[in-house]
Amino acid sequence: MPRFHCPLSLAAGARIALPPTAARHVQVLRLQPGDALTLFNGEGGEWTATVARMGRSDVEVEVGAHAPVEREAARAVHLVVGMPANERMDWLVEKATELGAASIQPIAAARSVLKLAGERAAKRQQHWQAIAVAACEQCGRNRVPPVAAPLLLSDWLRQSAPEGARLVLSLRDGARALREAAGGAGAVWVLHGPEGGLTAQEEDAALAQGFEPASLGARVLRAETASVAALAVLGLA
Incomplete structure (x- = not known):
């Protein structure tokens, strides 16, 4: 129907x-x-x-x-994503919605190719929100995840103190596996970079704000793949 x-x-x-x-x-x-x-x-x-x-x-x-039908994931996984360029961000929003993302916060980091501001940023936010709506229509979700206005990573870290497990995807030695790092938290915030990843300074800034390094394995994933993989590990029920 x-x-x-x-x-x-x-x-x-x-x-x-x-x-x-x-x-x-x-x-x-x-x-x-x-x-x-x-x-x-x-x-x-x-x-x-x-x-x-x-x-x-x-x-x-x-x-x-x-x-009163709900098809939400058992755990609220919030994505804070370094925006990939071109149509890759559209794909990320669509698949993240299908996989149950609770919210999506696009960010611009030092290595970002896509950087938005002003009217252009507002139009892209509306575009991405419409993609999330269409994905909900397709997949059966009855709650549409909000896609926030793009922010600089430094501004988001300064303004936000989210509750729940805070994890930054990292290739650093000592980073725990994502599922292990999330533990039994009911809400998880997953931060990752754009093409080229976060710089060491950006990772350090995230750690200073209470984020913990977490790993999806030894392979280097594209930005949009990292979001999908994190949701598959944490959000599918």
């Missing part, structure tokens, strides 16, 4: 107009009055719904019953 994100107040028996993006998708799928679909608004659970009217550019649906 088609699933659509509908960031509105939903209630059984209500008749609502779908937001423009969802309405376009319904029209592309050529759904007709009486056809069934599923709605979720990101606040928990999902609703059955039925197409009530198809306009030229708008779609009305009748909301049915609410099902």
Whole structure:
């Protein structure tokens, strides 16, 4: 059954107009009055719904019953990622959402190729958030992970003191395996660099803020692969 994100107040028996993006998708799928679909608004659970009217550019649906279904990972894994360039960040956001990331914080580090600011940064954030929404529609998640505005790594470290295990992916001697370093923490923050990784100075700055070095093994992974691997190790349930 088609699933659509509908960031509105939903209630059984209500008749609502779908937001423009969802309405376009319904029209592309050529759904007709009486056809069934599923709605979720990101606040928990999902609703059955039925197409009530198809306009030229708008779609009305009748909301049915609410099902308190959640498909979140057992552990909240928050990614703090050095943004890879080109379409690699789009891929990272999509796959991280499918794998259950609780949130995604893009950062710019010393070796970053992609550096964003101002209006360009705001547009990319909106683009990445839309990718997360589409991934939730596809994979069945009913809670959309927030994709934060890009920040400099130094600014994020200065502003943030997240609760839970704080881990920075590292190739340093003595770094513990990621799963071991996370232990039984219910929330885990995983920081890693962009192409070329974090500099030694950046790793030191993270350690000074309470991060612990953690390892995904001896191989050097691409930035987007590191995120996916970390979620596979920590987040799949």
